[in-house]
Amino acid sequence: MENIDLQLIDWSRAQFALTAIYHWLFVPLTLGITFLIAIMETIYVKTGNPEWKKITKFWMTVFGINFAIGVATGLILEFEFGTNWSNYSWFVGDIFGAPLAVEGIMAFFMESTFIAVMFFGWNKVSKKFHLISTWLVAIGSNLSALWILVANGWMQNPVGMRFNPDTARNEMINFWDVLFSPTAINKFLHTIYSSYILAAAFVIGISAYYLIKKRESVFARKSILVASIFGLVFSIMTVATGDESAREIAKTQPMKFAAMEGLYFGTANAPLVAAGMLKDCNDPEKPHIKDFAWNIEIPGVLSYMAFLDRNAFVPGIYDLVHGNEQQGIVSYFDKIERGKIARQTLEDYKLAKENGNVELAASLRAKFEDQDFIDNYFNYFGFSYFDDPHDIIPNVPLSFYTFHIMVAVGFFLIALFVVALFFAIKNTLHRYKWFLIIALISMPLAYIGSQSGWMIAEFGRQPWVIQNLMPTHTAVSNIQSGMVITTFWIFALVFTVLLIAEIKIMVNQVKKGPKIEEE
Numbered sequence: 001m002e003n004i005d006l007q008l009i010d011w012s013r014a015q016f017a018l019t020a021i022y023h024w025l026f027v028p029l030t031l032g033i034t035f036l037i038a039i040m041e042t043i044y045v046k047t048g049n050p051e052w053k054k055i056t057k058f059w060m061t062v063f064g065i066n067f068a069i070g071v072a073t074g075l076i077l078e079f080e081f082g083t084n085w086s087n088y089s090w091f092v093g094d095i096f097g098a099p100l101a102v103e104g105i106m107a108f109f110m111e112s113t114f115i116a117v118m119f120f121g122w123n124k125v126s127k128k129f130h131l132i133s134t135w136l137v138a139i140g141s142n143l144s145a146l147w148i149l150v151a152n153g154w155m156q157n158p159v160g161m162r163f164n165p166d167t168a169r170n171e172m173i174n175f176w177d178v179l180f181s182p183t184a185i186n187k188f189l190h191t192i193y194s195s196y197i198l199a200a201a202f203v204i205g206i207s208a209y210y211l212i213k214k215r216e217s218v219f220a221r222k223s224i225l226v227a228s229i230f231g232l233v234f235s236i237m238t239v240a241t242g243d244e245s246a247r248e249i250a251k252t253q254p255m256k257f258a259a260m261e262g263l264y265f266g267t268a269n270a271p272l273v274a275a276g277m278l279k280d281c282n283d284p285e286k287p288h289i290k291d292f293a294w295n296i297e298i299p300g301v302l303s304y305m306a307f308l309d310r311n312a313f314v315p316g317i318y319d320l321v322h323g324n325e326q327q328g329i330v331s332y333f334d335k336i337e338r339g340k341i342a343r344q345t346l347e348d349y350k351l352a353k354e355n356g357n358v359e360l361a362a363s364l365r366a367k368f369e370d371q372d373f374i375d376n377y378f379n380y381f382g383f384s385y386f387d388d389p390h391d392i393i394p395n396v397p398l399s400f401y402t403f404h405i406m407v408a409v410g411f412f413l414i415a416l417f418v419v420a421l422f423f424a425i426k427n428t429l430h431r432y433k434w435f436l437i438i439a440l441i442s443m444p445l446a447y448i449g450s451q452s453g454w455m456i457a458e459f460g461r462q463p464w465v466i467q468n469l470m471p472t473h474t475a476v477s478n479i480q481s482g483m484v485i486t487t488f489w490i491f492a493l494v495f496t497v498l499l500i501a502e503i504k505i506m507v508n509q510v511k512k513g514p515k516i517e518e519e
Contacts, residue, residue, distance in 0.1 A: 028447075111141050111143075239410070256460035260456060270306075
């Protein structure tokens with residue numbers, strides 16, 4: 001790897017991770033609870049029951065507290081692309097900016113316009129118009145997520161673009177390929193469905209608190225009934241989209257897929273590790289290999305998950321680094337050499353232009369429009385920045401554990417929704433204090449699962465900021481690391497204060513209860 005400022009890289013990554021983690025504490029609840037509010041208000045409009053209006057207004061207040069602080073962290077996150085990651089912002093050209101621009105123009109304006117009606121329009125506009133405004137807020141917030149996740153999906157699997165050697169930028173040639181990329185679609189659906197699960201767990205947890213305190217029992221039972229149905233439906237859909245996402249990752253990011261399962265040596269009929277603990281390999285000649293201290297395997301499931309064939313070969317980390325000729329897997333050693341050829345071709349083209357060698361410049365530029373050169377050389381452009389293929393392996397233990405935590409939490413919440421729905425239908429929730437306590441504890445578990453999902457998505461693709469094309473260490477701005485360190489601690493302090501403030505405001509609101517909304 002070339003000489004780089006590792007301190008600048010590490011602190012820039014740390015600052016972005018800090019901002020993203022704090023931001024993602026607020027976003028999932030916003031995405032899910034807006035639809036729960038819209039459903040509850042729809043029931044109110046249909047039935048005319050004032051209890052549903054009280055329920056709707058209480059959860060609307062909770063949403064407002066969460067939304068206000070989430071916006072603050074989101075704005076800072078977008079600014080960091082320009083301040084800390086300017087080389088990345090230049091290299092992606094108009095591709096990354098286009099979805100974010102659409103998000104700002106269409107989704108955010110739509111959301112912010114109708115949110116005022118939703119909060120302040122009670123008794124000022126008709127019930128139906130207010131209901132429409134509430135639904136549009138829910139749709140708008142999820143449209144915001146769509147464009148951001150499309151941009152992130154492109155980073156995971158760059159499509160619909162071409163490289164311009166004159167500007168050294170990637171330029172969009174097909175917006176629809178970017179928007180409807182299988183990676184982007186799966187990422188969007190899986191992310192928002194998991195957010196709906198978190199919101200459902202949040203509503204059930206708060207409602208369980210009221211039942212434990214023997215307060216607002218009608219409010220709590222109705223809220224749990226709606227949230228458990230909502231959570232169960234989208235739990236099933238999350239499992240389905242997660243299955244699709246796994247196949248897409250196996251196809252476009254095989255190293256991430258192998259890291260998620262701690263798979264070092266590829267095999268046919270590959271087993272799924274349901275649970276396990278990694279340890280360092282005892283062989284000193286294999287410093288990059290991890291073993292399992294213990295694990296529980298389900299034979300053939302990983303092969304089926306990846307390729308819908310129990311006998312399919314799933315490449316491991318060793319296969320990807322060293323290659324597997326029998327399976328047609330090109331080694332990272334070979335990809336590094338191919339990437340260096342692509343990078344040298346670009347440098348030769350620039351030099352030919354500077355020297356006025358028109359004929360040579362034209363022939364070199366033509367290579368970047370030749371599909372064979374793109375497929376066999378340019379698509380490995382990012383590999384040219386590495387010398388040791390082992391530097392391209394992500395943090396395997398972190399990838400393995402976060403993936404399995406996410407899955408474990410997801411299935412736990414499915415069980416929670418099933419039991420909650422059963423007790424709600426039987427109208428026996430108040431009899432089972434043990435379940436209400438579990439429901440209350442499930443709120444932080446839902447956040448842990450949600451954060452784990454994003455960690456595997458982002459840490460699992462390291463060291464790439466754009467898969468195969470741009471390593472993270474080449475994407476940072478040319479700034480002093482001290483500036484990044486200073487702003488990191490400022491952001492850490494500000495975000496922590498905001499989080500504490502939200503928790504305090506939320507707790508006070510919950511203690512007051514929904515009755516205050518009826519005044």
